[in-house]
């Protein structure tokens with residue numbers, strides 16, 4: 001991870017409380033222009049984000065996985081879905097399925113995903129900063145800003161673009 005990314009994550013960790021208050025206000029504000037503004041910020045930030053120099057999500061967070069993901073990835077790996085399940089997946093007490101290991105076993109030495117074309121839907125969508133449900137997911141967004149430098153920068157830019165007194 002480059003030094004600027006580390007600074008973004010540190011700032012996000014220090015600003016957790018204030019960010020939480022901001023996101024709560026954003027949620028209740030029902031701001032009409034929130035989604036287009038957010039999507040534009042997401043686009044701009046990811047244009048200058050080098051995920052291959054980071055991979056912090058793959059290194060620190062077990063990816064959520066669905067039955068469709070399991071079938072698709074198992075087919076790609078040419079193994080039975082039951083074998084994939086046994087080798088790579090755990091189910092938590094809520095019945096939610098996730099990858100067993102962090103760093104993810106499919107991350108290679110160059111920070112590349114070796115199952116990129118068929119990766120879990122949750123990996124494809126991470127860090128969910130271009131989704132209309134963004135203001136509803138306060139805890140998830142706060143958690144993501146401490147893992148993903150891009151999510152931290154996006155939230156900082158959103159706070160400037162849609163200022164709400166906190």
Ligand code: SF4
Pocket residue numbers: 057058063104105106107108112113114115116119120123
């Ligand atoms: S499946 Fe690929 S994108 Fe998802 S956590 Fe593993 S290495 Fe990262």
Ligand code: SF4
Pocket residue numbers: 049050051052054055056057058126127147148149150151
């Ligand atoms: S999505 Fe975020 S945490 Fe994952 S590699 Fe890209 S910048 Fe890093």
